[in-house]
Amino acid sequence: RELSAKQQSVREEERTRVAREIHDELGAVLTAIKFDLSWTAESIGKKAEFAEVFSGLDSAIRSIKQICTSLRPSILDDLGLLAAIEWQAGAFSGRTGIVCKLVHDSHAPEVFRSVSTDIFRIFQETLTNIARHAYATRVDIGFQVRKGKLILSVADNGVGIQSGANSKSLGILGMRERAKSIGGKLVVEPGKFGGTRVLLEIPLEGKKPRGASASSIP
Numbered sequence: 432r433e434l435s436a437k438q439q440s441v442r443e444e445e446r447t448r449v450a451r452e453i454h455d456e457l458g459a460v461l462t463a464i465k466f467d468l469s470w471t472a473e474s475i476g477k478k479a480e481f482a483e484v485f486s487g488l489d490s491a492i493r494s495i496k497q498i499c500t501s502l503r504p505s506i507l508d509d510l511g512l513l514a515a516i517e518w519q520a521g522a523f524s525g526r527t528g529i530v531c532k533l534v535h536d537s538h539a540p541e542v543f544r545s546v547s548t549d550i551f552r553i554f555q556e557t558l559t560n561i562a563r564h565a566y567a568t569r570v571d572i573g574f575q576v577r578k579g580k581l582i583l584s585v586a587d588n589g590v591g592i593q594s595g596a597n598s599k600s601l602g603i604l605g606m607r608e609r610a611k612s613i614g615g616k617l618v619v620e621p622g623k624f625g626g627t628r629v630l631l632e633i634p635l636e637g638k639k640p641r642g643a644s645a646s647s648i649p
C-alpha cells in the first residue's frame with residue numbers, strides 16, 4: 432500500500448507539473464506571439480489579412496486550456512476529495528517546511544467530481560499563494576460540513592494580505608470565478624490572529640453523490 436501511495440504521489444506531481452508547464456510556457460508564448468503579430472499587422476496596415484492567423488492562435492490557446500483542465504488530478508478519482516486535500520497538504524509541508532494541520536469531519540461529504548476538481552484547484556492556489564507571499568510557518572486547514580454547506584478554510588500565520596492586493600492579480604480572481612461556477616462563495620480576509628484566511632463555502636443541497644449520471648452534473 433505504501434508503494435502504491437508513493438506511485439500515486441509521483442504520478443500526481445508529474446501531472447501537476449506538466450499541466451503547469453503547458454499552461455505557463457506554451458500559453459504565455461502563444462499569447463506573446465498574438466500580441467506581437469497584432470502589433471506588426473497593425474503597423475503595416477494589414478490587420479484584416481491576418482484574421483485567420485489570429486483565429487487559429489485563439490483556438491490553440493483555447494485547446495491549451497482544455498488540455499490543462501483534462502489533466503485533472505487523478506488522485507481525486509482514485510481517493511476522493513478529502514484524501515486529495517490531505518495528500519496535497521502533506522506534499523506542501525514536505526516541500527516548504529511549513530507545518531500543516533488538517534481538521535475534518537469523520538465523514539467527508541460526497542461531492543460531484545466536477546465540483547471536487549474546482550475545490551481542489553482553489554485549495555492548490557491557496558497553498559501556492561501561502562508559499563509565495565505569506566512567509567508563514569503554520570497553516571490550519573478545516574474541511575467540514577456546517578448547515579448544509581461544505582466549508583473549506585485555510586488560515587496561515589504569515590504577514591497577512593494587504594487590502595486591495597488582490598484586485599488585479601489572476602490567482603484570487605480565478606479562485607473566485609471557480610467558486611462562483613459551482614454555486615459557492617470565496618472570502619479572503621485577515622486572520623483572527625494575524626495572517627490570512629481563505630474561506631470557501633459550497634452549498635451541498637442538490638449535489639448528488641458520486642457516481643450520479645454525468646448528464647446531471649450542473
Ligand SMILES: Nc1ncnc2c1ncn2[C@@H]1O[C@H](COP(=O)(O)OP(=O)(O)OP(=O)(O)O)[C@@H](O)[C@H]1O
Pocket residue numbers: 560561563564565587589590591592593596597598599600601602603604627
Ligand atoms: N496567504 C497570503 N498572505 C499574504 N499575501 C497574500 C496571500 N495570498 C495572496 N496574497 C497577496 O495577494 C496578491 C494577489 O494574489 P493572487 O493569487 O491573486 O496573485 P499572485 O499570486 O500575485 O499572482 P498569480 O496570478 O500568479 O496567482 C498577492 O500578490 C499577494 O500580495
Ligand SMILES: [Mg+2]
Pocket residue numbers: 556559560602603
Ligand atoms: Mg497567486
